[in-house]
Amino acid sequence: xxxxxxxxxxxxxxxxxxxxxxxxxxxxxxxxxxxxxxxxxxxxxxxxxxxxxxxxxxxxxxxxxxxxxxxxxxxxxxxxxxxxxxxxxxxxxxxxxxxxxxxxxxxxxxxxxxxxxxxxxxxxxxxxxxxxxxxxxxxxxxxxxxxxxxxxxxxxxxxxxxxxxxxxxxxxxxxxxxxxxxxxxxxxxxxxxxxxxxxxxxxxxxxxxxxxxxxxxxxxxxxxxxxxxxxxxxxxxxxxxxxxxxxxxxxxxxxxxxxxxxxxxxxxxxxxxxxxxxxxxxxxxxxxxxxxxxxxxxxxxxxxxxxxxxxxxxxxxxxxxxxxxxxxxxxxxxxxxxxxxxxxxxxxxxxxxxx
Amino acid sequence: xxxxxxxxxxxxxxxxxxxxxxxxxxxxxxxxxxxxxxxxxxxxxxxxxxxxxxxxxxxxxxxxxxxxxxxxxxxxxxxxxxxxxxxxxxxxxxxxxxxxxxxxxxxxxxxxxxxxxxxxxxxxxxxxxxxxxxxxxxxxxxxxxxxxxxxxxxxxxxxxxxxxxxxxxxxxxxxxxxxxxxxxxxxxxxxxxxxxxxxxxxxxxxxxxxxxxxxxxxxxxxxxxxxxxxxxxxxxxxxxxxxxxxxxxxxxxxxxxxxxxxxxxxxxxxxxxxxxxxxxxxxxxxxxxxxxxxxxxxxxxxxxxxxxxxxxxxxxxxxxxxxxxxxxxxxxxxxxxxxxxxxxxxxxxxxxxxxxxxxxxxxxxxxxxxxxxxxxxxxxxxxxxxxxxxxxxxxxxxxxxxxxxxxxxxxxxxxxxxxxxxxxxxxxxxxxxxxxxxxxxxxxxxxxxxxxxxxxxxxxxxxxxxxxxxxxxxxx
Numbered sequence: 001x002x003x004x005x006x007x008x009x010x011x012x013x014x015x016x017x018x019x020x021x022x023x024x025x026x027x028x029x030x031x032x033x034x035x036x037x038x039x040x041x042x043x044x045x046x047x048x049x050x051x052x053x054x055x056x057x058x059x060x061x062x063x064x065x066x067x068x069x070x071x072x073x074x075x076x077x078x079x080x081x082x083x084x085x086x087x088x089x090x091x092x093x094x095x096x097x098x099x100x101x102x103x104x105x106x107x108x109x110x111x112x113x114x115x116x117x118x119x120x121x122x123x124x125x126x127x128x129x130x131x132x133x134x135x136x137x138x139x140x141x142x143x144x145x146x147x148x149x150x151x152x153x154x155x156x157x158x159x160x161x162x163x164x165x166x167x168x169x170x171x172x173x174x175x176x177x178x179x180x181x182x183x184x185x186x187x188x189x190x191x192x193x194x195x196x197x198x199x200x201x202x203x204x205x206x207x208x209x210x211x212x213x214x215x216x217x218x219x220x221x222x223x224x225x226x227x228x229x230x231x232x233x234x235x236x237x238x239x240x241x242x243x244x245x246x247x248x249x250x251x252x253x254x255x256x257x258x259x260x261x262x263x264x265x266x267x268x269x270x271x272x273x274x275x276x277x278x279x280x281x282x283x284x285x286x287x288x289x290x291x292x293x294x295x296x297x298x299x300x301x302x303x304x305x306x307x308x309x310x311x312x313x314x315x316x317x318x319x320x321x322x323x324x325x326x327x328x329x330x331x332x333x334x335x336x337x338x339x340x341x342x343x344x345x346x347x348x349x350x351x352x353x354x355x
Numbered sequence: 356x357x358x359x360x361x362x363x364x365x366x367x368x369x370x371x372x373x374x375x376x377x378x379x380x381x382x383x384x385x386x387x388x389x390x391x392x393x394x395x396x397x398x399x400x401x402x403x404x405x406x407x408x409x410x411x412x413x414x415x416x417x418x419x420x421x422x423x424x425x426x427x428x429x430x431x432x433x434x435x436x437x438x439x440x441x442x443x444x445x446x447x448x449x450x451x452x453x454x455x456x457x458x459x460x461x462x463x464x465x466x467x468x469x470x471x472x473x474x475x476x477x478x479x480x481x482x483x484x485x486x487x488x489x490x491x492x493x494x495x496x497x498x499x500x501x502x503x504x505x506x507x508x509x510x511x512x513x514x515x516x517x518x519x520x521x522x523x524x525x526x527x528x529x530x531x532x533x534x535x536x537x538x539x540x541x542x543x544x545x546x547x548x549x550x551x552x553x554x555x556x557x558x559x560x561x562x563x564x565x566x567x568x569x570x571x572x573x574x575x576x577x578x579x580x581x582x583x584x585x586x587x588x589x590x591x592x593x594x595x596x597x598x599x600x601x602x603x604x605x606x607x608x609x610x611x612x613x614x615x616x617x618x619x620x621x622x623x624x625x626x627x628x629x630x631x632x633x634x635x636x637x638x639x640x641x642x643x644x645x646x647x648x649x650x651x652x653x654x655x656x657x658x659x660x661x662x663x664x665x666x667x668x669x670x671x672x673x674x675x676x677x678x679x680x681x682x683x684x685x686x687x688x689x690x691x692x693x694x695x696x697x698x699x700x701x702x703x704x705x706x707x708x709x710x711x712x713x714x715x716x717x718x719x720x721x722x723x724x725x726x727x728x729x730x731x732x733x734x735x736x737x738x739x740x741x742x743x744x745x746x747x748x749x750x751x752x753x754x755x756x757x758x759x760x761x762x763x764x765x766x767x768x769x770x771x772x773x774x775x776x777x778x779x780x781x782x783x784x785x786x787x788x789x790x791x792x793x794x795x796x797x798x799x800x801x802x803x804x805x806x807x808x809x810x811x812x813x814x815x816x817x818x819x820x821x822x823x824x825x826x827x828x829x830x831x
Binding site for chain 1: 697700701704708709711712713714715717718721722724725726728729731732733774784785786788789795796797798799800801803804805806808809811812813826828829830
């Protein structure tokens with residue numbers, strides 16, 4: 001399917017719609033001819049990937065857009081073979097090393113070695129380096145990140161590495177210091193409204209301001225989701241109606257239901273029910289930190305102001321241990337239990353106050 | 356002298372040293388005089404008191420009948436009779452003894468396969484060199500020979516059977532080869548084979564249900580010997596031993612019961628422990644020592660048992676309700692888990708919730724588990740081994756849970772496997788997503804979060820169907 005989100009993706013740094021200063025800086029960086037390793041970070045749907053691809057185009061010309069997918073084979077120390085899918089052009093290669101799970105270290109090392117050991121054929125016309133694009137660096141294991149740091153220094157002559165992550169909290173400091181970190185913040189509501197309108201204009205549709213605002217408020221400042229919502233709304237009903245309901249992702253609704261369950265009753269039995277609901281979300285591949293974030297949002301919405309502070313405090317505590325720990329579910333459950341306790345205590349006290 | 360010639364010249368033709376002769380005589384005598392023999396103090400009681408007739412077996416009568424029935428069916432002319440018997444059961448429940456005795460009663464002679472420790476080179480005349488025969492070939496030759504040709508000794512008997520207690524290790528890696536040999540055996544053999552195995556994994560690997568059907572294997576499962584029968588056997592041994600040796604101290608019934616508990620009903624181990632208990636007094640090491648249990652074996656707890664002790668903690672109040680200790684020491688519990696600490700932690704997390712009665716207790720328990728998980732995945736190591744870290748983190752969880760659970764709910768609920776392990780296969784899921792949405796250049800995580808929810812409106816029919824099947828949340 002050719003989605004609007006792909007169709008209207010700006011393909012050069014001159015055409016991006018927001019963070020114009022940053023785009024100018026990136027253009028200058030490329031025009032110099034050389035640049036350090038880069039680390040793009042920012043929330044989902046803020047335009048990290050768009051900027052990276054535009055940067056590559058600026059660097060190598062339209063040749064980067066001729067993409068081919070390749071399957072690369074790797075061998076673990078225990079002689080188990082596994083396969084990783086890569087997307088590559090003549091000038092760059094894109095890999096999500098965390099696809100390999102616990103073997104990501106091998107992918108990082110082998111891949112950079114094979115790519116970096118070959119020089120560009122015609123270095124007079126082209127740049128003298130290639131680009132390796134690693135996505136979701138924050139999901140890499142610590143070992144893989146250590147390996148990345150060593151290979152990064154070693155092959156500086158023949159390749160540049162562009163890293164892409166949601167948050168640099170999970171990236172080890174050694175890598176952070178070797179890269180130029182570029183933060184891509186989420187677009188503002190006004191930015192999103194503006195972009196939605198231009199897309200509609202190009203499609204020959206009319207978009208009422210109210211609907212644009214509703215979409216921008218429901219998309220969590222995620223531009224990709226906003227454009228998808230717009231397209232889904234158009235399929236559902238056109239001409240647009242001001243009071244039209246927008247499609248909200250199912251998993252988000254489900255997290256809302258879970259929050260309602262937590263608020264409805266605070267007993268061990270309910271906690272057990274909530275646990276099975278959380279598992280249901282995990283089965284569907286929703287990352288635990290996303291669940292945590294939306295759950296907290298829903299819960300805090302229904303809390304008294306005096307309670308909010310405490311809730312956010314415990315949430316930050318368990319979110320931290322979730323990142324440090326291994327089994328994310330344990331911490332999520334501990335948070336829910338703690339919330340239930342605080343909430344039920346608060347409700348009791350306020351009831352006593354009334355009578 | 357070549358080894359070939361060596362084989363022809365029996366050592367018996369050479370001069371026999373007198374000591375060997377004496378030894379041979381005594382060993383010949385032993386089976387007849389075993390019960391009354393008193394001068395032979397060194398041989399262990401297991402050998403001396405091996406039952407000499409079927410009626411003296413401690414095995415349940417029904418099982419004896421089953422085995423006997425199988426032997427009798429061999430002589431019948433049924434077309435569909437099974438030539439292979441698989442005897443399974445825990446260690447020390449007299450499987451081999453029972454089979455041998457019953458066979459003897461039915462008039463069969465036992466040929467036993469013992470896997471050779473080392474293989475000696477064989478002289479090959481054609482090439483004038485030595486070659487080694489591998490265990491697999493030897494095993495095959497042995498089965499071939501033992502099941503087709505009558506042993507010289509079994510002239511008068513009904514026949515012979517082949518007893519295999521230890522299967523060569525090579526077959527554990529290559530079960531196919533084993534099945535191959537067995538299939539060929541099944542078509543041509545004259546005499547039956549009995550396998551005696553107590554390892555569940557080997558049984559599963561080598562004798563899957565299809566194979567059992569294909570080879571027409573009859574399986575007989577032996578159970579643990581009951582406390583009563585073990586105790587009777589032990590008492591009989593003590594009685595007859597006492598006649599020979601007046602100095603022997605008779606262990607009282609609590610000690611006998613303790614022996615049974617320690618060995619988990621393993622008859623062989625019970626007899627060895629019994630001889631040790633009796634001996635320690637005879638040698639007058641110390642009287643006090645003998646009254647405490649010998650406890651030669653670790654307390655053997657299975658996983659469910661130990662988890663039960665954690666999630667239903669028992670307290671013993673010492674003076675006041677604030678001063679108490681746990682009946683089961685948390686440290687011992689932690690050390691006795693025979694599994695990876697992370698797995699145990701998963702089990703605890705899955706099961707603790709339903710045993711807690713109040714929410715505040717749950718909070719403390721969940722905190723302990725959360726802290727344990729953080730410790731377990733910490734990567735700091737200043738001279739501390741990963742093993743130590745994992746043990747201490749498990750200890751945090753166990754102590755935390757036991758302490759937090761002030762009023763455990765004493766209702767039986769089955770202990771369940773942690774769901775967490777089934778649910779963390781993201782990698783496979785991400786791969787699948789990439790295949791379904793091969794026309795979208797996004798990372799699978801983004802596809803999952805942003806594109807799949809809108810697939811109903813925007814996707815192709817195929818993608819819609821896949822999403823309908825797999826990405827539906829179950830709502831009540």
